[in-house]
Amino acid sequence: MKNWSKIGVLLLFVALVSCNKIKEYNAEKPIVEVNTEKLFLSDIQAILPQNILPEDSAKYADEYIKKWTVRNLLYQKAQGNISSSQEAEIEQLVEGYRRSLIVHLYERKLVEQKVKTPTDDELKSYYETHSNLFRLHDDLFRGIYMRLPKGTPKIDVLRKYFRNVEKNLPEIEKFSYQSATSYEYLDENWVKKSDFSANYPVEIPSTKGLHEASDEQNVYFLYIFDSKNAGDIMPFDFAKQEIVPILQEQNSFNFITKFEEDLYWRALQKGDVVIHKQEENTGKFKIWDFLNFWKE
Numbered sequence: 001m002k003n004w005s006k007i008g009v010l011l012l013f014v015a016l017v018s019c020n021k022i023k024e025y026n027a028e029k030p031i032v033e034v035n036t037e038k039l040f041l042s043d044i045q046a047i048l049p050q051n052i053l054p055e056d057s058a059k060y061a062d063e064y065i066k067k068w069t070v071r072n073l074l075y076q077k078a079q080g081n082i083s084s085s086q087e088a089e090i091e092q093l094v095e096g097y098r099r100s101l102i103v104h105l106y107e108r109k110l111v112e113q114k115v116k117t118p119t120d121d122e123l124k125s126y127y128e129t130h131s132n133l134f135r136l137h138d139d140l141f142r143g144i145y146m147r148l149p150k151g152t153p154k155i156d157v158l159r160k161y162f163r164n165v166e167k168n169l170p171e172i173e174k175f176s177y178q179s180a181t182s183y184e185y186l187d188e189n190w191v192k193k194s195d196f197s198a199n200y201p202v203e204i205p206s207t208k209g210l211h212e213a214s215d216e217q218n219v220y221f222l223y224i225f226d227s228k229n230a231g232d233i234m235p236f237d238f239a240k241q242e243i244v245p246i247l248q249e250q251n252s253f254n255f256i257t258k259f260e261e262d263l264y265w266r267a268l269q270k271g272d273v274v275i276h277k278q279e280e281n282t283g284k285f286k287i288w289d290f291l292n293f294w295k296e
Helices: 002-018 041-047 056-080 084-114 120-133 155-179 194-199 236-270 287-295
Strands: 032-034 037-039 140-149 182-192 208-215 218-228
Touching: 032 056, 037 056, 037 287, 084 236, 120 236, 140 155, 140 194, 155 182, 155 208, 155 218, 182 194, 182 236
Parallel strands: none
Antiparallel strands: 032 037, 140 182, 140 218, 208 218
């Protein structure tokens, strides 16, 4: 209890420092020690979230110090109860993890340098072969959206323009510049209805053509070029964002597999790897014969 009361005093100091109320402190002096392990003020400051309140910082730091202390006490207790065989096992596991981590970082760097981003042709080919795997979770549409104040002059003219959008698109855009409070041409990219619903006062329709709605202040025009429902096959442009990471992972796996195989056989040819043959008539499995068979 005596030690924890000291920690409480130190935490008040930490809170004051976090508020810049104390400007001077010996940064080389630890605030907590567990035998040879030391915890410094800089360690506490590093884990405190930004913009944390002083009273919260004391509580946060209190929990961290307790966990840090218990963790070190437990480690030292456990270390004294590890047998020599367990110590050897730990060293083996640590070395195995170290080797795996080094190889992983090296292969990741190779992939970043050597594996190119999938081309549009590769993406389209994958989509055409596996399009059934890509199903929509949301309703989509493409179209033209316009919001106009009620009482806008010549709205009937605008309705006539929408009868032939392909021909009258320049006139529609000109009308929007002059009178609309909001205009969006949504033909190039598919839009989720759920993302756009706040812009339209009623449920966004699925049927192609012109749709009109209004509220107390505005008149809304929504021309639907095309739409798709949840469960339909995704359009390519929409599925593309999901295909890219799939192909990148496949290409990376294929590259690393080939790289490792080439590395192995080059090392054999150069003599960097020596496979020792088994003696004849020993009845033992001949690893050399197996490797030659695999190579063929």
